[in-house]
Amino acid sequence: MNVSNFLKNMMLGIAALALVTGLAGMTLYETNISVLGPRRWLGLYIWKSISPHRYTTVDGARIYYETYGNGRPVLVLHGGLSSIEGMSRQIRALVSSRYVIAPDSRGHGRSSESNAPLSYALMSDDMLELIDQLKLDQVDVVGWSDGAIIGLDLAMRHPNRVNRLVAISGNFDVSGLQASSSNTELSDTEVPPTPLSYRLLAPDPAHWPVFYGKVIEMWRTQPHYTLSDLSHIEAPTLVVAGESDLVRRDHTDQLANAIPKSQELIVQGAGHDVIYKKAPIVNSAILQFLGDN
Numbered sequence: 001m002n003v004s005n006f007l008k009n010m011m012l013g014i015a016a017l018a019l020v021t022g023l024a025g026m027t028l029y030e031t032n033i034s035v036l037g038p039r040r041w042l043g044l045y046i047w048k049s050i051s052p053h054r055y056t057t058v059d060g061a062r063i064y065y066e067t068y069g070n071g072r073p074v075l076v077l078h079g080g081l082s083s084i085e086g087m088s089r090q091i092r093a094l095v096s097s098r099y100v101i102a103p104d105s106r107g108h109g110r111s112s113e114s115n116a117p118l119s120y121a122l123m124s125d126d127m128l129e130l131i132d133q134l135k136l137d138q139v140d141v142v143g144w145s146d147g148a149i150i151g152l153d154l155a156m157r158h159p160n161r162v163n164r165l166v167a168i169s170g171n172f173d174v175s176g177l178q179a180s181s182s183n184t185e186l187s188d189t190e191v192p193p194t195p196l197s198y199r200l201l202a203p204d205p206a207h208w209p210v211f212y213g214k215v216i217e218m219w220r221t222q223p224h225y226t227l228s229d230l231s232h233i234e235a236p237t238l239v240v241a242g243e244s245d246l247v248r249r250d251h252t253d254q255l256a257n258a259i260p261k262s263q264e265l266i267v268q269g270a271g272h273d274v275i276y277k278k279a280p281i282v283n284s285a286i287l288q289f290l291g292d293n
């Protein structure tokens with residue numbers, strides 16, 4: 001079977017992600033925790049063991065989340081086939097001034113899922129339930145890729161719950177991806193081997209083929225928001241993309257133009273990996289936009 005360029009890039013990205021997020025997690029730990037001195041090399045693993053973490057149950061799924069720091073709340077949402085660790089560099093930038101809420105999306109990382117098909121609306125509902133459980137009236141949202149789409153959905157359907165939104169490398173329609181990366185080509189692709197990250201984190205690693213199939217079907221058919229839908233977003237929004245992103249530049253421009261109170265940032269020298277490759281630029285823009293500089 002032919003495997004689309006998008007899928008090849010995505011799976012190569014997953015392999016690289018394990019390396020990048022592990023190192024980022026160690027840096028996150030070393031920057032904020034000093035009590036263990038010479039044992040800092042344990043990095044991410046010690047950070048995880050002492051960071052508050054818990055679950056909330058929504059529609060048959062257990063959603064895992066972690067919290068860091070103090071201050072105004074910000075919900076940080078990772079991309080598809082990833083986990084909290086994928087946003088380590090952004091968490092590190094936010095944790096000194098914010099109460100950071102970092103969930104594993106339904107079926108991702110340590111979170112389980114139900115028998116229902118995956119959808120951005122369903123994962124957005126999970127985030128709303130999490131916000132409710134934490135008794136938060138409003139949150140800022142920072143999302144990358146699928147996390148950006150979840151953030152857009154939350155801001156569209158529940159505008160009173162999102163204070164500010166940062167949407168990084170997100171598309172609002174399946175047509176918004178580069179032609180060579182079209183998700184509509186993914187329906188007949190082979191299931192790749194279970195990634196190490198999924199084997200280590202997932203409640204049931206044997207569930208990988210089912211979960212992977214659900215993600216591929218979601219990518220192939222969603223999202224399908226209209227410019228009119230986007231116009232209902234009330235939150236000031238920062239739209240970010242890499243200059244060679246998988247999301248087409250004209251699509252990103254449409255997204256930014258459709259949201260009433262929006263700004264747009266195109267980061268040179270980066271693609272869909274902009275949150276890693278150009279993390280200092282992206283993080284600085286996030287902090288400035290959220291008013292934390």
